[in-house]
Amino acid sequence: MPTSQDMTTPAPVSRGTTPEPPGAPGLLDALQHQVAVFARRAEQTRLGGTGQLRNSMDRAAYLLLNRLDQEGPMGVKALAAGMGIDSSTVTRQVAPLVDTGLVKRTSHPEDGRAVVLQLSPRGQARLEEVRSSRRELMAQVTEGWTEEERQSFCTLLTRFNSALSARQAGLPPADTDPTPTS
Structure with missing residues (x-):
């Protein structure tokens, strides 16, 4: 093992005496x-954080709660589209969040037949606990890094993730450096 x-x-990047081209x-x-x-x-x-909160929230739950926090209440279809996943996947992933009181289902303000998902106050508090724990983990893992190195890594990782998302959506990768988001 x-x-x-x-x-x-690191795997070797050159097999000869001359550097390889990009x-x-x-x-x-x-x-x-x-x-x-x-x-x-x-x-x-699971990059879950530190202390008692380590591994306390799975990736899917974190990403869903984070999206609802950043963008506000929305329907399943909008949430799925924003995350690049199927509506049935969002429905399945949201169910335990509703059951545990982290997300509320409410009626759409303009169309009472439509359901809107919203972060509950309990969900907001829980999300902030997990964010804080994960921030601490990132601080520990990058302790010897400068702020410029952290920013550069975040920018490149965001760009990498954006290129993967574009590829999954069948779009050409963007040549611009996106602003880092969660």
């Missing part, structure tokens, strides 16, 4: 390896 050192040792197989191999290691580490820790 590989050790954590084996998992994070996009060369060695560099892309190293990049895909590090993305795979990151995905594994994120899944193992």
Whole structure:
């Protein structure tokens, strides 16, 4: 079984004595390896935070609550479209959040037949607890980094995630650096 050192040792980016051109197989191999290691580490820790709140909220719940917090009440279809997932997936993921009182279902103000999902006060408090714990984890993991390094990493990771989203949607990747969002 590989050790954590084996998992994070960078793959060689050059097989010869001359550096490889941008996009060369060695560099892309190293990049895909590090993305795979990151995905594994994120899944193992769920990047859940520190202390008692570590692993206390799954990724789907966090992303749904965060979206409702940032964009306000919305219907299932709008929530699904904004997250790039199917409406049935949102319905399935929201059900336990409603059951535990983190999300409220209310009638749409203009169409009483339509349902709107809204972050409850309990959901807002819980989301802030988890955010705070996750902020602490990010601070610990990047403790030796400068603010410029943190910003650069966040910008590049946001750009990477945006390119993956565009690819999934069948769109060409944007050449601009997006503003980091949650």
